[in-house]
Amino acid sequence: MFKKIKGQDKAIDILQRALVQGKVANSYLFYGPEGVGKLTTALYLGMAMNCHSTINKRPCGICPSCKKFLSFSHPDLIYIFPFPKETGKSDITIDGEIRSEKTLQEYEDYINNKIKTPWKEYFFSKNTGIRIASIRMLEHRIQLSPNEGNYKICIIENAGKMTIQAANAFLKTLEEPPEDTIIILTTSKPNSLLPTIISRCQQLQFHSVPKSMIEEKLLDYETLEIFEAKMLARISNGNMEKALRLMESGKIEIRDQALQFLNFVINNNDLKFIEFSNLFRTSKNLTKLQEMISQLIIWLSDIAYYKHQQTEITNLDKTEILETLYEKNPNIEDYAPELINFMEEMLQRLNGHVNPQLVVIEIYNRFKDIFCK
Ligand SMILES: [Zn+2]
Structure with a gap:
């Protein structure tokens, strides 16, 4: 499945070698431009760690565990991303429950969009952030043993949007994560993270996707003419998601x-x-x-x-x-x-x-x- 991610050969190679050698790190930072596959790679890494298939085929994408990851519903996947704050309420309980109905709706819409049309941008109704309540939930959940899988996988998307309190609390988690936990942060703005957080993670850089690869990917869609694929590949400037978005609109x-x-x-x-x-x-x-x-x-x-x-x-x-x-x-x-x-x-x-x-x-x-x- 890693082959599906275009233009990130170096990062993928490092991860695949770590998987085969059983040397996957406890915490990673995936950084690089937007729309080039950081979140997908994080998800695939989590899938591979829990996949039922033989080591060289992980992640297979078809076993029950992989399927649950692909629908973001695996009980050992802890997925954190910036979302709006409800005034006067805590965002999310320690068990991961969101009390405000409106926020819950947007939260679910966001995840559904990631599953069905991940290249599309989702716009929340208010400013978003990763706040301390999300980090407390994460802390609580990683202390429990895995439900079904071998590893608990925490993905923190756009980690640079952590508030100062959240970042400080998270730093403590990062100091001693449980052995059976893998934490992956993604960001397009590594400078917005605390240096102490960066230094505790293994860093993997992601790059703009070469034009030729975007073009090739777009041509998989039968509706597209060559000139259109060429044009979109150029306009999107190495951002695969943007190219797909433009193709649609x-x-x-x-x-x-x-x-x-x-x-x-x-x-x-x-x-x-x-x-x-x-x-x-x-x-x-x-x-x-x-x-x-x-x-x-x-x-x-x-x-x-x-x-x-x-x-x-x-x-x-x-x-x-x-x-x-x-x-x-x-x-x-x-x-x-x-x-x-x-x-x-x-x-x-x-x-x-x-x-x-x-x-x-x-x-x-x-x-x-x-x-x-
Ligand atoms: Zn699998």
Whole structure:
């Protein structure tokens, strides 16, 4: 099953060797960018430790124990993640019971989402955190012996969201975890953890998934064309979950917007462009704008590849537009790196407090300078 996790060969290799040699550590920290498989790897490690299959086949994914892990319902799996706080109530009892009905509903929805569509983001209704009540529950449960499995597996997802009190309490747990317990922390922000927590864990780094692997994975879905897979692999920037998310949600729509933009440039259609730019007057459509800019970056590299490296082109089905743009400025190969830097700068700028409409106008002017001289 570990083979299903793409682009993390080094981390997986270390874990598989530890499993075969019986040298799995008591506590791990999986850190690295979002959407690259940290939680899945943690779950598979827990499954492997309790799997009924022969050692080389663990985790098998089909034995009763593995199945319970895959549905997050194994009694020896203690899964902790940030969730909202109910005012005036303790979040979760020592036995793991959530008293507020609304929080319980969201808590269950979150886990269901992880089971069915793990690439989708789940948004809680309020700010979330890992608070001391969750750590107390964890402490209590790891003192009991395993129910069915050989090992109790504690996964703390987004461990950097522990409050200070929770982190301090957790540090004590980490000092002397019971022998039959494996604790796995995941985070994309290792700096948000106490250094004393980090130093007590075996650290495994996860990396962005290579574009080619994302592309390959996406092409497993029959509904996808090659150019779409290429495009999503580029936009998602090494984040497999994001690629899958975009695949589900109107990938073509984003490309159409970029195409529209390019047509305004080619046809010198300033009036229409201004109308279009009104879409971005507020930050309501900020995500769309960011995706459109990422798209335009791909178009720029396509134009630059157009003459000499056609195999690198993403928008293979739209060569006539590439040709038009190329003919407008055959020196584009020389401009492309600088222009791409500029676009990336614009993306950065959108993370701050800027007016998105001004950003899109600035981009438009720059494109006109280059393609409509
Ligand atoms: Zn199994």
